[in-house]
Amino acid sequence: xxxxxxxxxxxxxxxxxxxxxxxxxxxxxxxxxxxxxxxxxxxxxxxxxxxxxxxxxxxxxxxxxxxxxxxxxxxxxxxxxxxxxxxxxxxxxxxxxxxxxxxxxxxxxxxxxxx
Numbered sequence: 001x002x003x004x005x006x007x008x009x010x011x012x013x014x015x016x017x018x019x020x021x022x023x024x025x026x027x028x029x030x031x032x033x034x035x036x037x038x039x040x041x042x043x044x045x046x047x048x049x050x051x052x053x054x055x056x057x058x059x060x061x062x063x064x065x066x067x068x069x070x071x072x073x074x075x076x077x078x079x080x081x082x083x084x085x086x087x088x089x090x091x092x093x094x095x096x097x098x099x100x101x102x103x104x105x106x107x108x109x110x111x112x113x114x115x
Contacts, residue, residue, distance in 0.1 A: 039073075045101055046072040053077055053096045063092050068109065070096070075103035082110050 050072040058065035068081040077096045083089045089109040096105045 049101050052099050056095050077102050078106040080108040082112050084112055086111050
């Protein structure tokens with residue numbers, strides 16, 4: 001299977017997972033998953049933002065999209081994981097900032113070898 005087909009299938013999986021997560025939002029879900037205090041006032045919008053950021057990271061060259069975890073709460077995107085260089089981290093932050101609805105990006109990316 002070529003790379004573009006793999007990326008497309010992966011993107012579809014991410015979208016399906018994000019949609020399932022949007023359905024399971026609310027106080028009961030937060031209690032069950034231990035996320036009290038981090039509930040979003042806009043879960044559907046946050047899910048869309050997370051999905052869009054992740055898809056754009058996967059589609060971008062020079063960014064290890066699979067290695068970057070994306071979470072969004074009230075429009076604030078948190079990026080975490082390991083990258084090979086500061087340039088990759090900076091590009092990932094720029095991609096996230098370019099998504100409509102993102103109010104801020106919390107960069108928690110770790111540059112390998114710079115720990």
